[in-house]
Amino acid sequence: MVRLRPLKRFVLLVDDPPETMENGVVVRLPESGWRTHMDYPVAMVGVDERADFGAGDRVVLRHPNAGRSLMWDGVPHRLVRMDDIIGVVE
Numbered sequence: 692m693v694r695l696r697p698l699k700r701f702v703l704l705v706d707d708p709p710e711t712m713e714n715g716v717v718v719r720l721p722e723s724g725w726r727t728h729m730d731y732p733v734a735m736v737g738v739d740e741r742a743d744f745g746a747g748d749r750v751v752l753r754h755p756n757a758g759r760s761l762m763w764d765g766v767p768h769r770l771v772r773m774d775d776i777i778g779v780v781e
Contacts, residue, residue, distance in 0.1 A: 695763050697737040697770060704731040704750070706760055706767040729755050730780050734768060742773065749780040 697703045729752045736742050744750055752758070758771030 695735075695768075697735060699737050699740055700773050701737045702733060702740075702742075702750070702771055702773060702776065703735040704758070704769045704771060705734050706731065706769040729753075731769060737773070740773065744776075744779045750776045751778040751780060753777045 695703065730749045731752065733744055733746050733748050733750055735746055736744070752771060753775050757775040758769045761768055761770060
């Protein structure tokens with residue numbers, strides 16, 4: 692399995708799946724693409740990056756759609772700049 696490691700000044704977050712199951716019903720992301728929350732779990736911090744958080748922590752973004760969405764090994768991720776992270780959930 693190949694690992695994806697973000698470059699300096701970037702963080703890889705685990706994104707919301709495009710659809711989920713709730714009570715046996717498929718629920719999709721709204722057509723507008725807007726999220727209803729702004730906190731995401733960290734998958735990996737960029738190369739040689741010094742941050743107050745690491746893999747497994749939850750961070751809060753400055754905008755619900757910050758960064759770029761991508762699929763890696765069938766799992767949705769989001770690649771965001773360090774500047775887009777405004778806090779860590781404790």
